[in-house]
Amino acid sequence: xxxxxxxxxxxxxxxKTYEFSEVEKRWLARWLDEKxxxxxxxxxxxxxxxxxxxxxxxxxxxxxxALNNTLQDILVRYHRMRGDNxxxxxxxxxxxxxxxxxxxxxxxxxxKNRHDLGRDAFIERVxxxxxxxxxxxxxxxxxxxxxxxxxxxRFTMDDGLSRAVREVFVRLYHEGLIYKGxxxxxxxxxxxxxxxxDEVDHEESDGTLYHLRYPVTNDAGExxxxxxxxxxxxTMLGDTxxxxxxxxxxxxxxxxxxxxxxxxxxxxxxxxxxxxxxEFGTGALKxxxxxxxxDYEMALRHQLPQLKxxxxxxxxxxxxxxxxxxxxxxxxxxxxxxxxxxxFLVKEEAYRHAVGGxxxxxxxxxxxxxxxxxxxxxxxxxxxxxxVQSSRINIxxxxxxxxxxxxxxxxxxxxxxxxxxxxxxxxxWTCAACSKVIVAVDDPDVCPFCGSSSLTQEEDVLxxxxxxxxxxxxTLGWPQQTKELATFYPTSVLIxxxxxxxxWVARMMMMGLHxxxxxxxxxxxxxxxxxxxxxxxxxxxxxxxxxxxxMIAQYGTDALRFTLTAFxxxxxxxxxxxxxVDGYRRFINKLWNAARFAEMHLSQDASIRPLVDDVHPKGLxxxxxxxxxxxxxxxxxxxxxxxxxxxxxxxCYQFVWHYFCDWYLEWIKPDLFSKDAAVxxxxxxxLLGVFEQTLALLHPIIPFVTEEIWSHLPGERGLLMxxxxxxxxxxxxxxxxxxxxxxxMEVISGLRTIRTEAELHPGAQIKASIFCANTxxxxxxxxxxxxxxxxxxxxxxxxxxAGGVPNDAGHALVQDVELVVPLxxxxxxxxxxxxxxxxxxxxxxxxxRINTKLANEQFVAKAPPAVVAKExxxxxxxxxxxxxxxxxxxRMQALR
RNA sequence: GGGCGAAUAGCUCAGCUGGGAGAGCAUCGGCCUUACAAGCCGAGGGUCACAGGUUCGAUCCCUGUUUCGCCCACCA
Numbered sequence: 001x002x003x004x005x006x007x008x009x010x011x012x013x014x015x016k017t018y019e020f021s022e023v024e025k026r027w028l029a030r031w032l033d034e035k036x037x038x039x040x041x042x043x044x045x046x047x048x049x050x051x052x053x054x055x056x057x058x059x060x061x062x063x064x065x066a067l068n069n070t071l072q073d074i075l076v077r078y079h080r081m082r083g084d085n086x087x088x089x090x091x092x093x094x095x096x097x098x099x100x101x102x103x104x105x106x107x108x109x110x111x112k113n114r115h116d117l118g119r120d121a122f123i124e125r126v127x128x129x130x131x132x133x134x135x136x137x138x139x140x141x142x143x144x145x146x147x148x149x150x151x152x153x154r155f156t157m158d159d160g161l162s163r164a165v166r167e168v169f170v171r172l173y174h175e176g177l178i179y180k181g182x183x184x185x186x187x188x189x190x191x192x193x194x195x196x197x198d199e200v201d202h203e204e205s206d207g208t209l210y211h212l213r214y215p216v217t218n219d220a221g222e223x224x225x226x227x228x229x230x231x232x233x234x235t236m237l238g239d240t241x242x243x244x245x246x247x248x249x250x251x252x253x254x255x256x257x258x259x260x261x262x263x264x265x266x267x268x269x270x271x272x273x274x275x276x277x278x279e280f281g282t283g284a285l286k287x288x289x290x291x292x293x294x295d296y297e298m299a300l301r302h303q304l305p306q307l308k309x310x311x312x313x314x315x316x317x318x319x320x321x322x323x324x325x326x327x328x329x330x331x332x333x334x335x336x337x338x339x340x341x342x343x344f345l346v347k348e349e350a351y352r353h354a355v356g357g358x359x360x361x362x363x364x365x366x367x368x369x370x371x372x373x374x375x376x377x378x379x380x381x382x383x384x385x386x387x388v389q390s391s392r393i394n395i396x397x398x399x400x401x402x403x404x405x406x407x408x409x410x411x412x413x414x415x416x417x418x419x420x421x422x423x424x425x426x427x428x429w430t431c432a433a434c435s436k437v438i439v440a441v442d443d444p445d446v447c448p449f450c451g452s453s454s455l456t457q458e459e460d461v462l463x464x465x466x467x468x469x470x471x472x473x474x475t476l477g478w479p480q481q482t483k484e485l486a487t488f489y490p491t492s493v494l495i496x497x498x499x500x501x502x503x504w505v506a507r508m509m510m511m512g513l514h515x516x517x518x519x520x521x522x523x524x525x526x527x528x529x530x531x532x533x534x535x536x537x538x539x540x541x542x543x544x545x546x547x548x549x550x551m552i553a554q555y556g557t558d559a560l561r562f563t564l565t566a567f568x569x570x571x572x573x574x575x576x577x578x579x580x581v582d583g584y585r586r587f588i589n590k591l592w593n594a595a596r597f598a599e600m601h602l603s604q605d606a607s608i609r610p611l612v613d614d615v616h617p618k619g620l621x622x623x624x625x626x627x628x629x630x631x632x633x634x635x636x637x638x639x640x641x642x643x644x645x646x647x648x649x650x651x652c653y654q655f656v657w658h659y660f661c662d663w664y665l666e667w668i669k670p671d672l673f674s675k676d677a678a679v680x681x682x683x684x685x686x687l688l689g690v691f692e693q694t695l696a697l698l699h700p701i702i703p704f705v706t707e708e709i710w711s712h713l714p715g716e717r718g719l720l721m722x723x724x725x726x727x728x729x730x731x732x733x734x735x736x737x738x739x740x741x742x743x744x745m746e747v748i749s750g751l752r753t754i755r756t757e758a759e760l761h762p763g764a765q766i767k768a769s770i771f772c773a774n775t776x777x778x779x780x781x782x783x784x785x786x787x788x789x790x791x792x793x794x795x796x797x798x799x800x801x802a803g804g805v806p807n808d809a810g811h812a813l814v815q816d817v818e819l820v821v822p823l824x825x826x827x828x829x830x831x832x833x834x835x836x837x838x839x840x841x842x843x844x845x846x847x848x849r850i851n852t853k854l855a856n857e858q859f860v861a862k863a864p865p866a867v868v869a870k871e872x873x874x875x876x877x878x879x880x881x882x883x884x885x886x887x888x889x890x891r892m893q894a895l896r
Numbered sequence: 897g898g899g900c901g902a903a904u905a906g907c908u909c910a911g912c913u914g915g916g917a918g919a920g921c922a923u924c925g926g927c928c929u930u931a932c933a934a935g936c937c938g939a940g941g942g943u944c945a946c947a948g949g950u951u952c953g954a955u956c957c958c959u960g961u962u963u964c965g966c967c968c969a970c971c972a
Binding site for chain 1: 898899900901902907908909910912919920921922925926929930931932934935936937938939965966967968969970971972
């Protein structure tokens, strides 16, 4: 057929501007309709699987989710395109306390509480809430483009997972790794439940350190005083001893003495314990075993009684005597006042210290002694540590290893019971007849020990993290031996935020290794927290929250995804700046416009064939861009294989904008418009081939725009998301083309610089000379003479071995090549000079005016300093501009 | 108290086992050149925190200092 020298009709399929909102909606629907995200389990293929860190069912998508799920989606799409059996399991977490709080608030607004409903009705109510509102985050994840296998969505409370929870609990119990015991735990007086150590947030706060005088009664008759220091004076009502360090000389005479505890009339002993820090406070420590962990442990060592003075709501109980019924903080004030009145308060000093709060509701937690269920984690932790040490699990970035080991070495038993209703109720029953405890997977009807049918199930539920710990295998069907489990366990990588390394990641390792004897995931990638651009944590109260849904609405999902990817450098906190999102939106737009250009040249050419493997274009630019594509493919693959997401993004960006658009497309324009059909065909084929590869390469990061463009490229094609991921083809590496293009690009840039510096009109045609003594380089330059001329707008270009540089010429040297552009005669010097002179006059006038103003003492003294400063700035600016104008004038005059 | 990390252009950051100091944004100058002014072509801008050391050579490795940030921890 005839080659077309005309641009093809403007009636292209791609709209002039990229309407991301419409495109995203359309493709998401299509992907879901076609079940393109569904896992495959074809024999003989490699497997790639990921389980989503299940967001709380109460959650809404925040920027952290957006980051987390973008990174997962990139890997999942990448591996799916590589042809692996790929599964991404989605789901949500029942989030015990958080969800119960939400529903309780709802009830409160109706003037009710959960006890009004009773346990069963309340749980029913939570399920109802979940079916109405619990799916919000799932929709948002879809909108983000998350290519999860949505038909496999799981919920930590659904039947299968609940079954797994029971199975695990029962097995651990019978192995002696779960036990019930009385111990001091963190108690939230608002949520009315125990909290694990890591569910307590310690925050610095300003408090007061009270020094209290306790009178000593000594049998020998030498009465004296001991002064103790405390931040929580109300707990003195529960003191059962005062401790001093055994080697503290100051208190040696008091060993074995007794103290008359003020306000209570109780008498308590002085004990010696080396836990006491002699340097702190007075060196004497009041001991309140029921309400302080260290005191509790000390009390065990000394067989001291535990006296509880607070109830579960943080209200003083009957043991508080006259203070019973007071709230703990009100009581604190009262006690201080009373002690002061009776002369027992020695001093108060301001004191900054860390106070523990409930991680859900931020209520100050109260250490409390109670009956709880625990997991003995030591044996489980040892397996996890061994797996990491032997590299069966790798952690990225590797800075986390040390933290991980350190934490695992100091791990304590895990308190797994929670005194709430929403969650997996502990599968333990007590027989009223024989008092034995039955722990079983299935609800027992009768006591297996005595046959009695009066069994009472444990009231407590399990810590939310208990079920999350099973997530990698419970979601795959365990305890059944499913095909999914066989295909996808262990999962390939876990991507999560570092702040749940211990809550969750470590516990998954323990459970996976214990029950399946295999790691739950081979790699762990811990990403940073997303902060604002000043490095501050985002929080509603600070008002610096960047809402991903806003970003999506404003800039598009792809722009947000690309931004997050570009920021995801390992081991670095992410300071998200909205301007960057806008910047990457422009990148998407650039890609869109390149697509429009490509489409213009490709769409109506029925004979167009994409580049096939055994065809090798001859044109330098084609060879060069194919070589660049190869390099980029390698970079992106290597980056993704090593979780260097930012590098993948930056390679793509560099390739698309600078190699492909700035150089390649500009370079091949003459080819595309050529009269020579072979030249046109080669250009079109290469353009199509390269563009296809580019889209495929970018797809994992920006799925929507790439899929849309892909669908408009000529030829029958399926979904891009299921197309093969590009592979580097060594036969297309072309060092020679890279070198030649490198030289030409430098020469062209050099000539452009001369043009710009000479202040030539960009449209003006120049006559340039190039002198190059190097024969090889000169040959290259001569071969591409017309390319150079096109790209620097030269009407004439001499390429010679050597020559002289005239005085009135722009001159530059790149790669041993002298670039010369004679300036004379290229522009209308007279007209230019007139323009410049006018500008000079204008600037001088203005400058004069400001200088006069600044010379005026009155002005400088009385005007607001900011105004004066601004005037000075302006003067400086004008002066520099004037200087430049004068330079130009000089140059012009030299040309005359 | 223990541990970890960071310090590179005005801003946000790359710089992946030692040899060229880089990107995006912002700034300045010039352009609506037939994909893109959401663009193009150019330009300016850095004692790579500081001080030592190793090396032919240090942003990079070592030591110390300073300043930030984070995590863990029972000093009441």
